């Protein structure tokens with residue numbers, strides 16, 4: 141089987157997303173999206189846990205324009221391991237309209253970190269989902285965090301809500317801003333003021349360096365597409381409690397979804413339901429990501 145044959149159950153991203161009715165404010169940033177390959181140019185990593193369909197920078201930039209956004213933050217996906225070439229190529233061809241979050245190997249040199257900074261990288265991602273990444277000892281990750289801190293970078297963490305108690309001490313010792321993917325993946329069938337989500341809110345309340353992406357209703361929802369009603373109160377709560385520490389992203393091209401593929405226009409149309417005033421929308425989509433990625 142050629143290395144780039146996508147997984148049999150892989151769902152391709154939506155072929156023709158709708159134009160959203162909601163118009164993002166000028167300068168809006170899609171702060172969580174990925175590029176995949178193309179594998180013929182940027183092969184997927186041998187240690188990957190999934191093989192996606194190619195999702196190129198040109199397709200990402202076309203989506204950005206369709207949705208009414210101006211900028212992207214491209215997050216290294218685990219299928220590319222710590223080979224950031226596809227990500228760097230996308231940033232290099234964005235006319236300054238993309239920044240990135242990389243994955244780096246523990247032995248990355250300081251010279252390489254500086255090169256990544258010059259190329260537009262502003263953070264590293266630590267992935268704690270067992271289905272996506274092999275275990276790396278915490279002290280190895282802490283060492284990486286200490287080395288990127290002087291560059292002004294942040295750490296993006298991806299984990300599931302039931303793992304937060306075990307990860308709490310590690311997260312709260314990180315010496316940088318910490319950005320949590322997809323609200324820490326709550327079980328949205330539990331109450332928004334129940335113990336599980338309260339724990340996450342407490343993490344943000346007690347640690348002002350912790351931010352959250354209020355992203356991925358399509359991944360978290362139990363009630364389902366296209367309204368994703370059950371996710372709205374969770375995102376709304378974070379946006380209204382921590383208006384200056386939330387980010388929003390499409391998560392295009394939506395890796396590893398198994399039940400359906402969202403229409404990205406529909407996802408954008410959820411924004412006014414979770415950020416209910418123009419001021420909150422401006423912070424979520426413009427002010428916060430600009431402060432973190434373009435300051």
Ligand SMILES: O=C(O)/C=C(\CC(=O)C(=O)O)C(=O)O
Pocket residue numbers: 174216217218219267272298321391394395396
């Ligand atoms: O796109 C996301 O954020 C979520 C992913 C993929 C991922 O994180 C990765 O490949 O690095 C997931 O839950 O499978």
